[in-house]
Amino acid sequence: MKVHMVLSAVALTALLLTATQLAGETSPAAAPTTTPSAPVVSSSSSAVPSSAPRVYASSSDLPDGPTFPETGTGTFHVVPGEGPVVGTGPLRTYAVEVEDGITVDDQAFAAFVDATLTDPRGWTARGARAVQRVSGPASVRIRLASQHTARAVCGFEIPVDVSCRDGGFVVLNAARWFRGAVAFLPDLTSYRQYMVNHEVGHAFGQGHQPCGAAGGPAPVMMQQTFSVSNDEIVRITGGVPQGAFIPQDGKVCRPNGWPYP
Template identity: 55%
Template sequence: MRPVTAVPYLAGVCLAATTVVALDVGMEARPATVAWPSSGVVPSTSSSPPSAERSAPSVDTFRSGADLPAGPAFPEHGAGTWHVVPPSGKPGASGVTYAVEVEDGVVLPHGDDSFAAVVDHVLRHPRGWAGRHAFRRVGGDVEPELRIRLTSQRTARSLCGFELPYDTSCRIGSTVHLSTARWFRGAHTYGDDLRGYRVYAVNHEVGHFLGLGHEVCPEDGAPAPVMMQQTLSVDNDGLASITTGSDQGVVVVPDGKACTPNPWP
């Protein structure tokens, strides 16, 4: 969940990427190069949460939400290519054009439209970025300014980086990759509120596309900024501990401030 090189259009900070991923992998319909590190943390091939494969996490780790919660099975593998989910109805007249895409090989219980419906809801909601920016969904016949993709766990791990040993989503260039691991299971910080977490994930990554970087908890008991890395923690002590030694684009001071989960800007 660390920054990558900014892009010319609405340059911003990426939630997670390795230094080797400095190109926009989302603009061409070719297989993504999935490179696993020769050492370090490599995702499991099982559907068990990663925490089960390491030593039992502490209460603080669960409080931070860094480990993937237990829950239903999710698509771990994909083809490294994506297909556009066709929009229904007429597109808007103006706004940032975006396409909703699902990785080939990823099968959703209620179909691709269930993923697209959440993305559309978030980008059109007045509590979201729609209050400041207009968005217009397009199909495969238009080159979009933004791509929002549901990406399998293994592909997301490879593209978003191995610096932190947790499942995360990321924005690389003008492409948002939402990990299936998190889309299906959420984060400990959100508890049973999976829908709230999904709203947060879309808003956070699109925020990076709009040029915003990471933030920290500003005041004890306040709603967490949507640009805080809430997947990992909603308190500064936890976030500082988890991200020690990695460049996340923000200095986190362990000052005891703890926020509450908040999915909206």
């Protein structure tokens, strides 16, 4: 991932790089819940049998799990659908897109994004802003991208699959959408909520944050795809600027996908 500011990341009803370029998980949460089955995809990526649990060397490792879209065309189509204005304050519109050439349930992906962004624990809380899903021009375009497309946009200089914000585009890495992150295991739903809220948070002008209170919920703008430990984030990023000072203070937070948990 180019580390400009990078993820480093609700059920269907219930998903800088340098300071002058991208913002995402590598300057690119809750109690376990039942994870819904992932949409069917076409991919050659192999899964590891659940009977052989893996010991992860780093919290930034991509967890074992189902296959995911590795490649796509690099172009995107809008998922049709619009919604009401939710929240008060300045209105931010968003559109939902999926990369061409990958097989996913478009409507299920869009419904998850909608449910996350309109949740009362999300970015509309406390009158901060309002959001509305549109099919046309939008201030934020939220894209589900194949692993290779996400790497091309978000960078892979630190060899960790992440999501990112590229201008008005939020790019969600399908590898993480289907596998999640070690810190959140086995709760894929909460990780997807984190993906959406973290990267949309960048689009809303939010920067990275460290774990502030040991044992407390991680700030949603903490790079939780890397880790919920400040020390481990510093070790993984290896001195690459993350757009915020991350102290080596031994603090470890609990994974969290919400701006206002």
